[in-house]
Amino acid sequence: MDPLQSLHIIDLLREREAEFVRVWECEQAIQGLLQGAFRFDPPPDLPSRAKPKRRRPADAVASPRLRRLRPDREQAYRVEYDCEGTVRTSQTTNGDFLRSLLELDPPGLRVRRVDSVRLDADGNAVPVDLLWQREPEPGL
């Protein structure tokens, strides 16, 4: 979820909370008038009162698997990612960090693909295997 969506949800929840305060005020005023003798009808069917759905294991987001480097022929991971609208590449040997990054998938730093690379005699990174690639998002 992107930060704008989160902010929008926070705004909606604040407004919802204010409406609940209004419900409470009305109920208190009625009970004040009738010395607590009023019996309220149950609240209407709200989405929040619906039974929460249980996610089937198949629906859960699979943790991205990224295999370890093969020391005999691979020396680093090359990561291609979007950062502030620009595609950049970087290299790392830290597989644990990379796996956490793929799992978190922060909107400000979206990994596009990960390759394993070996360094040639001149120190240039030569791709070996494609290890992970983002699936195209629906509608794109």
Next chain:
Amino acid sequence: MAKTPKNMEPLSFVDIVMHADAETIKAAYEARVKVDELLAQREEAYRRIAELESQVETVIGEEGVFVFPTPPLPVAGLPAPTVKPAPAKPAPAKPKPAAPAQPENA
């Protein structure tokens, strides 16, 4: 409009006129109008809450997944707000037993 509770017999017009004095009837009428007005406001607030919750689910993109917080104040028919227990106050220190009085050297 306020409903008559199920276990109460509704009073007829004659019952009201013959068994209550004019001041009570007037006060009861005003209270009834006010109660109906407040019930309409409560209903409108719930309509708005349903609308806001639907909007949240639209943003989430799936129904029945988002766990909505409980109402901030206790309202009829819904779970009470979760109140965090206040941190336990440290027990007051026991007063130390008074030191035995020293005999005064006269």
